[in-house]
Amino acid sequence: MSDLDTLAGGAAAGTLYGIGVGPGDVRYLTLRAAGLVRAVDVLAYVAKAGAPGNARRIVAPLVAPGRDERRFEYPVTDEVPADSADYQQQIASFYRDMAAALADLLRGGRSVGLLAEGDPFFYGSFMHMWRRLATDFPVEVVPGVTGMSGCWTRANLPITWGNDTLAVLPGTLPETALVERLRLTDAAVIMKVGRNLAKVRRAVEAAGLLSRAIYVERGTMQDERILPLADCAAADGPYFAMVLIAGEGRRL
Amino acid sequence: MSDLDTLAGGAAAGTLYGIGVGPGDVRYLTLRAAGLVRAVDVLAYVAKAGAPGNARRIVAPLVAPGRDERRFEYPVTDEVPADSADYQQQIASFYRDMAAALADLLRGGRSVGLLAEGDPFFYGSFMHMWRRLATDFPVEVVPGVTGMSGCWTRANLPITWGNDTLAVLPGTLPETALVERLRLTDAAVIMKVGRNLAKVRRAVEAAGLLSRAIYVERGTMQDERILPLADCAAADGPYFAMVLIAGEGRRL
Numbered sequence: 001m002s003d004l005d006t007l008a009g010g011a012a013a014g015t016l017y018g019i020g021v022g023p024g025d026v027r028y029l030t031l032r033a034a035g036l037v038r039a040v041d042v043l044a045y046v047a048k049a050g051a052p053g054n055a056r057r058i059v060a061p062l063v064a065p066g067r068d069e070r071r072f073e074y075p076v077t078d079e080v081p082a083d084s085a086d087y088q089q090q091i092a093s094f095y096r097d098m099a100a101a102l103a104d105l106l107r108g109g110r111s112v113g114l115l116a117e118g119d120p121f122f123y124g125s126f127m128h129m130w131r132r133l134a135t136d137f138p139v140e141v142v143p144g145v146t147g148m149s150g151c152w153t154r155a156n157l158p159i160t161w162g163n164d165t166l167a168v169l170p171g172t173l174p175e176t177a178l179v180e181r182l183r184l185t186d187a188a189v190i191m192k193v194g195r196n197l198a199k200v201r202r203a204v205e206a207a208g209l210l211s212r213a214i215y216v217e218r219g220t221m222q223d224e225r226i227l228p229l230a231d232c233a234a235a236d237g238p239y240f241a242m243v244l245i246a247g248e249g250r251r252l
Numbered sequence: 253m254s255d256l257d258t259l260a261g262g263a264a265a266g267t268l269y270g271i272g273v274g275p276g277d278v279r280y281l282t283l284r285a286a287g288l289v290r291a292v293d294v295l296a297y298v299a300k301a302g303a304p305g306n307a308r309r310i311v312a313p314l315v316a317p318g319r320d321e322r323r324f325e326y327p328v329t330d331e332v333p334a335d336s337a338d339y340q341q342q343i344a345s346f347y348r349d350m351a352a353a354l355a356d357l358l359r360g361g362r363s364v365g366l367l368a369e370g371d372p373f374f375y376g377s378f379m380h381m382w383r384r385l386a387t388d389f390p391v392e393v394v395p396g397v398t399g400m401s402g403c404w405t406r407a408n409l410p411i412t413w414g415n416d417t418l419a420v421l422p423g424t425l426p427e428t429a430l431v432e433r434l435r436l437t438d439a440a441v442i443m444k445v446g447r448n449l450a451k452v453r454r455a456v457e458a459a460g461l462l463s464r465a466i467y468v469e470r471g472t473m474q475d476e477r478i479l480p481l482a483d484c485a486a487a488d489g490p491y492f493a494m495v496l497i498a499g500e501g502r503r504l
Contacts, residue, residue, distance in 0.1 A: 004256040004286055007279055007313060020397075022282070027259055028395060031286055032279035034256055061259060092504045119401045120410075127410040128504050134408075143280060143405040145272075149371045149395040156386075156393075158372075158379040163444075165433065166420040173417070181417065184433065192415075252344045252380050 008035020011111035016102065016137050018120040018130060019113050020144020021058045024220035028150065029059065033142045037062045040113035042105055044070040046098075046125055054240075055115035070105075070112075072098045095125075099132040106137045119144040123191070148189045148242060151219030155226050157246050160187045164247030171196035171243075178203035187247035195236045200243055201229055209245050217241045260287020263363035268354065268389050270372040270382060271365045272396020273310045276472035280402065281311065285394045289314045292365035294357055296322040298350075298377055306492075307367035322357075324350045347377075351384040358389045370399040375443070400441045400494060403471030407478050409498050412439045416499030423448035423495075430455035439499035447488045452495055453481060461497050469493045 008031045011017065017036050022028035029037070037043065037059050047053030053071065056063075063069075075090045105112050116126040120141050130139060148168070152159045160166050167185035169178060171193045182188055182203060190200050193215075204213045213229035218240045229243055260283045263269065269288050274280035281289070289295065289311050299305030305323065315321075327342045357364050368378040372393050382391060400420070404411045412418050419437035421430060423445045434440055434455060442452050445467075456465045465481035470492045481495055 004260070004283070007286075008256070009279065023395070025284075027261065027284035027287075028282045030274070030280045030282055030397060031256070032277075034259075034283055035279075088502075088504065095504055119397070119405075121404050122401065123412050123414075123416075124410070127413060130410065131503065141405050141408075143275070143397045143401040145282060145371070145395045145397055146401065149374065149398065152373050153371075153393050153395040158376070158382065160375050160420070161379060162375075163422040163424050164375075165422065165425070167437070168412070168418040168420070170415040170417065172415050181436065184436065185419070250340075251383065252340065252347055 004031055007031050011036055011039040013109045013111055014106050015111050016133055016139045017113040018116055018126040018141040020116050020119045020142050021055050022145040023147045023150025024058055026058055026061050028145045034062055036113050041110040042068045042112045044112055045115040046072045049073050049076050055117045095128045099129055118147045122146050151216040151242055152244050154219045155214050155216050157244055160247045162250030164249035171200045175199050175203050179206045182207035188245040190243040193237050193241040193243055194239045197237045198235045212245050214244045256283055259283050263288055263291040265361045266358050267363050268385055268391045269365040270368055270378040270393040272368050272371045272394050273307050274397040275399045275402025276310055278310055278313050280397045286314055288365050293362040294320045294364045296364055297367040298324045301325050301328050307369045347380045351381055371396040374398050403468040403494055404496050406471045407466050407468050409496055412499045414502030416501035423452045427451050427455050431458045434459035440497040442495040445489050445493040445495055446491045449489045450487045464497050466496045
């Protein structure tokens with residue numbers, strides 16, 4: 001029987017690791033992810049200005065004092081709408097500078113672990129580094145438990161049965177598009193609910209699914225909140241909110 | 253800094269654990285899952301007749317000799333179509349007997365870990381035990397990395413960007429339904445390709461997505477096979493095959 005640390009393995013020089021840290025509970029890191037968090041020369045992560053960084057907070061129990069860490073802070077964009085050309089340009093410039101800083105470390109032979117919430121290739125900002133660096137440096141991506149898996153687990157809600165179809169939809173979609181997609185699926189996960197909560201609720205109701213919809217805020221984190229969407233009167237929620245609608249496929 | 257084994261935690265008497273074991277590589281078990289595989293009194297799993305059981309094979313490096321294990325063998329159904337009433341009845345009877353056997357162990361105070369490939373609440377056969385036992389016994393479900401996350405990671409394919417929508421579709425859907433759903437999504441995962449491979453390929457082509465579609469067989473397992481769907485001439489593939497179509501959302 002192998003020791004967990006032995007199974008997890010080490011980090012190679014000059015390699016970029018995209019480390020999926022899962023939905024929020026440190027126990028939901030994979031063995032490989034936990035091993036790399038401890039093994040890489042440099043631990044890198046992105047955070048909002050003034051915040052600890054969600055991915056960094058998740059792995060805190062695995063990080064010894066004095067580790068070499070690089071914190072990359074998103075440009076403050078409160079005054080700029082997220083879909084404006086100005087914002088897009090600021091964030092692209094931020095990612096360009098970040099990629100250059102990581103490339104410097106990798107060229108110097110350091111192994112760099114970039115933390116990614118959930119799964120790195122599923123809506124992950126890691127992807128913006130991957131597309132800039134993967135042609136020039138060795139990269140290993142470590143898949144993670146997605147935020148949505150964490151949420152349906154904590155909501156005690158098996159999400160898809162038998163031959164159910166599942167639609168993953170951003171709450172940013174126009175209301176009519178949300179209704180159309182919801183009508184054509186058995187199960188659904190609506191992500192990025194945040195400021196779109198009132199619209200999402202109207203769309204779910206219009207699709208005839210309100211009685212089955214569950215609202216989950218910060219799933220698997222300490223301050224998680226789970227309730228029927230029908231009981232959720234607020235007009236908006238936090239960024240880490242999603243709505244889950246389980247399929248009703250074959251029960252055997 | 254905590255030890256991985258300490259973080260993983262132990263098992264409680266008389267409790268059923270649904271342990272997501274991830275897509276195939278033992279390093280992709282979560283800390284909690286790996287800890288429970290070693291801590292539970294009884295390790296239970298389902299397997300096809302004559303096969304080692306895929307979930308059991310994945311966790312093999314974590315299982316010491318002499319552990320108390322319960323293997324539940326699916327009824328042999330080769331001569332019965334999977335959508336026939338006869339098959340449904342056989343499988344329901346199998347799940348009923350299996351739930352009774354697990355209930356006996358739990359009533360006797362044993363902790364029981366039931367292995368689930370991928371994530372237990374995402375198309376997992378664990379759900380059939382959960383709905384029979386969760387009202388009578390304490391249950392903890394441990395989310396896992398899904399098979400599809402393992403596949404898009406190994407295919408080196410970031411699956412969803414920005415506000416992409418994702419459709420998860422079983423290959424068992426009729427061809428016209430597949431085409432309709434594929435036309436209405438940015439990214440797609442088609443699961444249970446197996447015997448439906450030729451139909452799935454026609455549907456992907458009809459939806460204008462053949463040039464973007466990647467075929468993945470047994471992702472993260474030793475004999476994985478990854479190629480463009482366009483180069484995949486076979487009429488059918490193994491059960492663990494899926495087709496991935498990545499979204500083309502906002503690159504920053």
